[in-house]
Amino acid sequence: MSDILSVIDSADEALTAGLARALAAVLAPGDTLLLDGPVGAGKTHFARALIRARQGDAPEDVPSPTFTLVQSYLDARGVEIWHADLYRLTDPSELVELGLEDAMDHAITLIEWPDRMTPPPPGALTVTLAATADDRRRITLSGDPARWAHVPRMVQIAQFLHGAGWAGARVEPLAGDASSRRYFRLIGDSGTAVLMDDPTSSGQPGSDMARYLAMTRWLRARGFHAPEILALSEPEGLLLAEDLGDDLIARVLDRDPQAAAPIYDRIADLVAELHRHPPPGFVPPLDGPALAQQSELFAAWYPAAAGRPGAGAGVAATIAALHAQLCADASPALSLRDFHAENLVWRGEAPIGLLDFQDAVAVHPAYELASVLQDARRDVAPEIEERALSRYIAATGQDEARFRAAYALLGAARNLRIIGIFTRLCLRDGKTRYLDFMPRVWDAIARDIAHPALAPLSAALRDVPPPSPDIIAALRARAGDVR
16 A cells, blocks of 8 residues: 655755655664666765764765666664665566565665566555756655655654754764653754754643743743753644753763752752742642642552552542642642653752653642652652752752652652552553653652651652562563553
């Protein structure tokens, strides 16, 4: 089945090559592109841009294979790329001798003059180039809509980057998160940038993109280092931002664990400074009832999956009651919410860089510290946690006893929700990598509920078993079972 997936009516050389670079970022071994069109339509120009993009920082020369028929390469990840020009093919049986058909199973294959093949390879993406006026070309992309569902989006991305002046940049995928957003790093002659691709936003008020933009403006206006916006198409959910680099605080601490004390000092100071500003009116509140409602995710997913259905049923009501007792008298502060070492960028003496803050809320000020000091992804030494807490309390003049009780409650509420989320991600979505974090998160819960003020929550969790290796193995075995 081959449908027209996308059409660019008038592409110059820059956009043609930019489309090739965008597709290069998402191609996988076994993908075949058929480059169709007359002499001079730009097939080799397209193939050369794609191959060089895959090769990364050290591209080889990419000659036309007109006379050799086939050229093969290794990209930066060790994936084979085969580039074939079948114009001089005299008999389809020669394809067997060339090894092209075998290569299609494991390599990325680019084939010019695919009409010389009979029949054409199944499942391929056809890129048809046709010259138009003024040295431009019409590009039509056709293929199986199920296999190549991402192609129309990559066309949008190529056109966006062309309009933003970044068509010449190499496009490389970056690690994403648990959301539908994707991130790419652009590497061009003038430097680097990060592309956020959020196809769910579509410019709607209240969307992730709209919230991200609002928070970016708020943070930057107050001297916090959210990435500068370089280009934006809010209706398409595409945003180009300053690249803060790869020195996530998590990576810096992995390289130099001894840096933990000064780094967490800086984080505590950052939170204290953030809390000197009243939270913006456009962020939603995360109050006691909301925290209690979020914690219901724990009771809904984890106890039954751990073999104790019905256990922990009183957790939500207990959290609501404790919040009214311990937290209700504090003025809400801004929390960036996903505030942890993998969303903070170390920039030396410059302000810490902030990432992933579109879900910010107004909540008790202890919440942000619980987020970063009770990190699901990494261990924070007890003495570092204590040092950061004490530093923040001294800087903000908090009532120490009440703040520490609230910190324990908010840490427990947040971590119980995380256990529920990790369980759901495994059972419903088949994502098992988060299970490895469960013991660390449960240990944090155990420390939190040991606070004397949280005795009612400790009692509500008494019958819930911790995520032992056996329970985690059982969850892993059931990945994706729940629909």
